[in-house]
Amino acid sequence: MSTLQGYTVPRTPSGRASLVPPPPWHYVGDFLVVDFHADPDAAASLLPEGLEPHPDAGRCAAVFADWQSYSEGGDELLDPARSHYKEFYLVVNALLDGEPVTTCPFIWVDQDFALVRGWLQGFPKKLGDVWVTRTYDLETRAAPAVAAGSRFGGVCTARGNRIAQARVTLEAPSETGSVHTDPPIVNVRHFPRLAAGRHDDPQVHELVRSRSRDRAVSPVWEGAAELELFDAPGEEHTLLRPVAVDRGYRFTFGYTVDDLETVKELVR
Template identity: 30%
Template sequence: MSMAWTTPYSKSGRSALVPAGPWSYGMEAISVHAMLSGFEELLPENMESEGEGYVYFAEIISQSPNFPELNYEAPGLVQYRELAIFLKVKYGGRVLAYCPFMYVDNDVSLLRGFVAGFPKKLAVIDITREHPLLEQKKFGGVAMRGGYGLAKMVVEPMEEVESNPLDSFGSWMLYRFAEPMGVKEFVEIVPEVSYAKIERGNAELKLYSGINDELPVVKEILGGYRFSALLKIREIKKVQ
């Protein structure tokens, strides 16, 4: 099996920006379950939504058994921050989680996402970190790109719960689009998520549009969450 998923090419595969997976993702995240508006222009044809959405900020450690040395010899290549927006949609008679925007601060994650169809862009992302000797009651995330703001989130965890609303959205649906190469296809990602802890509480969320980002508007906040999770990808498949 090749050690590489992408260029730059070398016979060993060690020069590839994205080494071969399977990749696993350890996540420390804050999130908001909300009703969104102004998203209609973001949906591909034949896809519908009533506006139920889910937005998260996460610090992520990624790891592949095909190149474990990265995690201790060059940890900055596999550790990154992420902002993601999902909409619960109906497509082909199914309920799915459609991702119109995702932002990261790391080039490995950026290109790895493109391979699968994630709509990733680079952004500056800051997230509150916890320390065992500091009392932290509220956790926040802010993101900006090109000099303008993208999102601001604050979550105040209040109680431990057993479920995360995003899991009820179903499999993740992506639209892989590359016009010069004639690529216009849907990709379904089946996630496998295990949680160490999920907390629910109060939340604030603002999404901002910019010259190159047409983000939806927050209409109503349904709940805030903080969670620690391990994400694996069970299956990736093109949708006919």
């Protein structure tokens, strides 16, 4: 009898049907980021156990990303339906043992493999539709250049409702890049139990820090930004509705993931 294989389900004799192949996972994406501030109390209410509010109260960022990814030795790049995806997420700045970090309380993605891969890393991904203005290596009116005066937009919808939209007008190369997304990401991996009487006793409940390597980033451009978050049934991201919008940024970023650090086991 053959042994079933696969990093995730479905597991088969060959393991090729596994929704998420084993790491390492290689990523590259175009990013549209808006740094902003939300209500400090609302931002603090979303911090998981083990994190404290950032001294710059309410500091957050909204991120639209147009990704391409593949697994080691995989053929996803030749099958773009398995390598392309887009996502929108919000991060809140915080402190972990006195050091700056970010945490992601809300995120939407448009592919199932990226959704499950995110759960494995502690990102609370939900399905949505995400659209981001693209640029191309060609001077044409249909493709805004990464240059002064160019305008980029991002839109996220979920279950038929608009979740968020952003617009950034580039002005100049950035000396700092997005300050609000610079600290490392710390999230909660949470997998509940279904066994009767144990619904409040999760199988996994831990604070984890994202780890990556072979990081590369393009020149970063910045400019004036707009950001709107919209109410929608079954959603609570408008807890982070902006009270002040800072700057917007456009860049390309790539890295590899094959590790995750457990910071601490949380009280169950």
